[in-house]
Amino acid sequence: QSALTQPPSVSGSPGQSVTISCTGNTSDFGSHNRVSWYRQSPGTAPKLMIYEVSNRPSGVPDRFSGSKSANTASLTISGLQAEDEADYYCSSYTTSDTYVFGTGTKVNVL
Amino acid sequence: QVQLVQSGAEVKKPGASVKISCKASGYTFITYAVHWVRQAPGQRLEWMGWINAANGKTKYSQKFQGRVTITKSTSASTAYLELSSLTSEDTAVYYCARGWGPHNAFEFWGQGTLVTVSS
Numbered sequence: 001q002s003a004l005t006q007p008p009s010v011s012g013s014p015g016q017s018v019t020i021s022c023t024g025n026t027s028d029f030g031s032h033n034r035v036s037w038y039r040q041s042p043g044t045a046p047k048l049m050i051y052e053v054s055n056r057p058s059g060v061p062d063r064f065s066g067s068k069s070a071n072t073a074s075l076t077i078s079g080l081q082a083e084d085e086a087d088y089y090c091s092s093y094t095t096s097d098t099y100v101f102g103t104g105t106k107v108n109v110l
Numbered sequence: 111q112v113q114l115v116q117s118g119a120e121v122k123k124p125g126a127s128v129k130i131s132c133k134a135s136g137y138t139f140i141t142y143a144v145h146w147v148r149q150a151p152g153q154r155l156e157w158m159g160w161i162n163a164a165n166g167k168t169k170y171s172q173k174f175q176g177r178v179t180i181t182k183s184t185s186a187s188t189a190y191l192e193l194s195s196l197t198s199e200d201t202a203v204y205y206c207a208r209g210w211g212p213h214n215a216f217e218f219w220g221q222g223t224l225v226t227v228s229s
Contacts, residue, residue, distance in 0.1 A: 003154060034214035038155070045205055045219035046147075046155065052213050089155050093214035097169055099145070099157040 004028060004090055004102035011108040012080045020105045022073040022090035028100055034093035035073045037066060041086045049088075050075060077107065085109045112136040114144075114206050114220035121226045127194040130223045132206030134187045140164040143209035144189035145216055146180060150202040160209060161189055196227045 004024040012018040022035070029035065033053040038046035048057055050066040053073060063078045073092075077084055090102040117131040132144060145160040159170035161180040168180050179192045189206060204223045207216035 032214075036213075036215040038216070040155075045222055046207075046216070047219070048210075048215055048217055051210065051215035055213075057217070091155075091157070091216070098171055099160075099214070101147075101155040101157060104154045 002100075004092060004100055006088075006090060006102040006105045008103075009106040009108060011110055012077075013110045014080055014082065016080050017076060017078045018080060018107060019074050019076045020088055020090075020107070022075070022092075022102045024071050024092060024100070026071060027095045028092050029068075029071055029073075030093070030095040032093065033068065035066070035068055036091045037064075037075045038089045038091065039084075039086045040089065046089065080107075080109055082109050112208065112218045114208060114218055116204075116206060116220040116223045119224040119226070121228065122196050124197055124227055124229055126196050126227075127192060128196060128225050129190055129192040130204055130206075130225070132189045132191070132220050134189070134208070137208075139182075139187040140184055143211060144180075144182070145207045145209050146178075146189075146191045147205045147207055147216070148202040149205070149222075150199070153202075156202075158191070158204075163189065193225075196225075198227050201225065201227045 010018045035053045037050040040046040053068045054066040065076045088105050113135045115133045140163045143160050146158040161168045181190045206220040208218040210217040
């Protein structure tokens with residue numbers, strides 16, 4: 001199972017918006033919306049930020065939003081803050097009843 | 111509150127096996143699946159497999175098939191990951207994560223266990 005493809009890094013100034021893409025194939029995404037996003041700061045475990053493409057768990061700010069079109073999912077961070085600097089990973093439940101993660105994207109806050 | 115507490119760091123020689131534990135608390139263990147995810151140094155997250163904590167059914171990534179075994183002890187509210195025939199490429203932090211069934215997401219994570227494979 002190959003990883004989903006994400007850009008290595010994206011950058012933005014405080015207050016700006018950044019968008020991270022996550023591209024796979026049909027078997028990666030299937031016809032469902034079981035795409036989730038995770039934030040990982042250095043030396044810590046990942047944290048769930050978005051589930052089912054666009055839903056936020058309790059406690060996640062509404063600055064984080066998700067979407068999906070065909071075989072590309074996206075995470076947008078609006079009103080970028082210094083604390084948003086971290087690695088972000090997408091994940092999808094596949095048609096083989098397995099899961100696949102993306103290659104990861106480092107968000108840099110300038 | 112939900113907690114997943116993993117066993118401590120391990121150092122193993124090539125060819126050996128390692129078994130890591132993940133003790134759950136703060137919820138009814140059999141209600142949620144437990145997944146295992148690993149991350150080699152400086153690398154991406156990699157899903158390894160999961161276990162249905164209610165019936166013990168497992169599913170593994172094809173990459174680890176034949177080398178990985180995920181088990182559970184309901185009485186101890188603990189899931190286990192065993193990986194055999196270790197090589198240096200298995201050096202990584204191994205995480206357990208609670209599955210959020212209908213949403214197919216990883217809702218809560220353990221703190222991670224570093225496994226170092228070195229001769």
